[in-house]
Amino acid sequence: MFEIDSNSIWPTGYLINPMPEPIADRYLQDFEGVPSSIVSDCLGRNVGALGVKPYHGFKHMCGTAVTVRVRPGDNLMLLKALEMARPNDVLVVDGGGDTSRAIVGGIMRAMAMKTGVAGMVINGAIRDREDWAQGGLPVYALACVHRGPSTDATGEINVPVACAGLVVNPGDLIIGDADGVVAVCPSNLDRLLVQCRHLLDRERTIMAQIADGSLPKARFDALLRSKGCPI
Known part of the structure; x- marks a missing residue:
């Protein structure tokens, strides 16, 4: 009889997949500074996150998507993803669009900057707005609110997510600027760059x-x- 190794079974609601292949440095250099509007036009003008706003000023964002799905108002799995993150990664978080509780704030901003993360895109809310306004780390979110998160819920890391209407897969190239955020499949980068x-x-x-x-x-x-x- 076939037996399943109980050690290989994730608890219900939790999943942590391996980190995606990072976007090659040459693409990060080629797309640095390319406006999100230009990328959007080349992708048919129908692709991109809707409703997220930059809270860091106007610094351009370009990096590899590390995706996270959390329960609204909880950031336990986001904390784990930040621990896993590498330089030039962009944390793309599906927080269910909930804006009643922030899932990332000033302390996590400092952790991300220490790691060298390229930015964050939050389908939810942030807090500690004055910290983010100092710049240095791009962050896009639906709202800012003083109420903080819980750290006790389930979630998934490096799975396909829907973030403010934008479908993002682990390993996608994420580009953001003052206009918004777009995601690009790595297999399309050469053709897209020419366009x-x-x-x-x-x-x-x-x-x-x-x-x-x-x-x-x-x-x-x-x-x-x-x-x-x-x-």
């Missing part, structure tokens, strides 16, 4: 044309005619 560079070049050309007055004034007429508008 981003092309779009950035195109936007630089348009801005230069605006500045020198050479932007065609009737540049949308052909598009309007193709839609039946009598221009």
Whole structure:
């Protein structure tokens, strides 16, 4: 008879998977500073977290997704994930969208900065806003509230999560800036980089044309005619 080793069975509600392969340094360098809006445009303008706001200022964020799913208002598994985190990781936390209790604050910010974590994205709330406002560590969250978390609930680390409408898998490239946060599958990075560079070049050309007055004034007429508008 087949027997299951009881030592290999996780307690119900808990799961800690191995750490994902980190995004190669060359990609982190290539995508550093690339706006989230450019990435979003290249991904069809329909991908990205909704409702999360930067609480750290405007520092760009770029790193490897380490995902966490916690019970709303509890951060036990987030504390464990932070213990596991490596330099250039981004902790992406599904806190169920709950904003009644913060699941990360100033002490965890200090721990993350000591580790070299690249940032945090919280589908929930943070606290100790003045600490985050000093900058240094990017953080995106739905809200800020003074009420703190419990540390006694179940959760999962390095599983697919939904974070403020954004699907994130462990090992995805996470990019964030003042506009928002997007996630990219590693297998798409080479193609996406080419598209981003092309779009950035195109936007630089348009801005230069605006500045020198050479932007065609009737540049949308052909598009309007193709839609039946009598221009």
